[in-house]
Amino acid sequence: MDTGTQAKWDRAARSFDLMAANGPEKRWRPAKLEVFSHMQPDARILFLALGTGLDIEAFPANCDITAIDISPNMVAKAEERMAAYTGSIRAEVMDVHDMSFADESFDQAFTSCTFCSVPDPVDGLRALYRVLKPGGELHMFEHTGSRVFPFSFMMNLMSPLASRFGPELNRDTVANVQAAGFELREVNNVFLDTVKTISAVKPQRD
Numbered sequence: 663m664d665t666g667t668q669a670k671w672d673r674a675a676r677s678f679d680l681m682a683a684n685g686p687e688k689r690w691r692p693a694k695l696e697v698f699s700h701m702q703p704d705a706r707i708l709f710l711a712l713g714t715g716l717d718i719e720a721f722p723a724n725c726d727i728t729a730i731d732i733s734p735n736m737v738a739k740a741e742e743r744m745a746a747y748t749g750s751i752r753a754e755v756m757d758v759h760d761m762s763f764a765d766e767s768f769d770q771a772f773t774s775c776t777f778c779s780v781p782d783p784v785d786g787l788r789a790l791y792r793v794l795k796p797g798g799e800l801h802m803f804e805h806t807g808s809r810v811f812p813f814s815f816m817m818n819l820m821s822p823l824a825s826r827f828g829p830e831l832n833r834d835t836v837a838n839v840q841a842a843g844f845e846l847r848e849v850n851n852v853f854l855d856t857v858k859t860i861s862a863v864k865p866q867r868d
């Protein structure tokens with residue numbers, strides 16, 4: 663367990679809803695609804711990272727979801743939202759870099775503002791690849807860096823400071839998904855080229 667990352671997000675949990683629940687969450691809700699609409703009720707679903715559970719309201723009804731987050735404080739804050747969900751959500755405090763799930767345990771994996779935050783994104787995505795079945799789907803809603811000046815310059819400048827308290831601002835998550843072995847299916851820009859939905863698949867065995 664990466665205790666430094668855990669402590670950072672435990673601290674962020676105190677004010678997370680204040681910062682995220684109103685503006686950002688309302689703004690991104692339509693795109694998140696589209697991403698989560700791919701959740702299938704008969705699938706084994708892995709969701710990361712749970713945070714305070716703000717995403718849960720956008721989940722379709724009656725799914726069977728295993729959710730992880732590195733921060734016990736985040737998971738504790740998510741409890742009420744988990745209890746209100748019509749399907750089943752089991753939450754575990756777990757580091758994506760070190761998941762205890764067996765290989766090929768899940769049919770689908772969903773991420774939401776996660777791979778801006780995970781310390782080693784390619785390694786974390788390889789861990790997701792391991793626990794997905796061949797043909798398993800990865801659906802993501804993610805903040806990324808920009809390729810457009812001056813946004814690229816500003817995000818590279820601000821990222822070291824932002825990452826002391828929360829996410830990094832300049833990740834190339836599309837390239838990271840491919841580097842982890844996934845096949846890209848679809849990439850959509852939700853806002854400029856800095857907020858994206860990404861769909862990918864773990865290739866079937868030959």
Ligand SMILES: C[S@@+](CC[C@H](N)C(=O)[O-])C[C@H]1O[C@@H](n2cnc3c(N)ncnc32)[C@H](O)[C@@H]1O
Pocket residue numbers: 667671672682710711712713714715716717730731732733736756757758759774775776779780781829
């Ligand atoms: C920006 S928050 C997003 C939370 C939630 N998905 C949302 O959009 O409201 C990032 C989350 O990633 C979690 N996280 C960071 N590193 C992690 C890791 N290595 N393994 C699991 N979760 C991690 C943090 O604890 C935090 O809850």
